[in-house]
Amino acid sequence: MLHLDPWYEQSHPDEDFAETFAVWLTPHSMWQKRYVDWPAMKKLDYMDELMGEIAAKTPVVATAGTVEPLRRIRRTLRQHYKRKRKHYGLEHSHFYDRDLRRLFSDAPEHTKHMPADRFVKRVRRDVRRLVASWIATYQYTIDQVLEDIITRCGELNLHFRSSEERAKQDFTVLLTVQTMTYLHSDRHRVAL
16 A cells, blocks of 8 residues: 555545555465554555455456456547546646636736745645645545646746735635635536
8 A cells, every 4th residue: 555645535535445445365475464553554464354255255247348448449538537537627737827827927027026936835734734624525535636737836936926924815805715616516426
């Protein structure tokens, strides 16, 4: 199992289950020894017990038909994911532009100031924790919004324009609003 960002398993329980199952299922993985002092051991022990209980049972679905044979697929993974992202409205790189330009600047006279993406990275931890306490969501979810904002600040070449304390307060408000929008749009629940 890989150590991922904090709060990942709570935000993505299906993927966490899949990862645990994959470790348990892998032949010769020696998970009993390899993960002996890890908190993940509880999940692996549970998986072992659960699989032991159902090992002798007949599968509920016994069809062996192939849903979409590989020889008929003409689309690349890149095309597949591009289509999915477009369908679910996940192409939102310009989503934050208006708010980011209100807080930061792309004017030439501000280029001597700190880049906005560097500022956001610096205040990220404090702001993420504060926003999570107010809107009762996982810090992992807020981190996804932060990643998008940091990327977009760099793409727009935005820079600091006000005092650091004022910018931190304003950015906290911006992050709260954008995270709530993100949560209510259901973009965080889309399985590609």
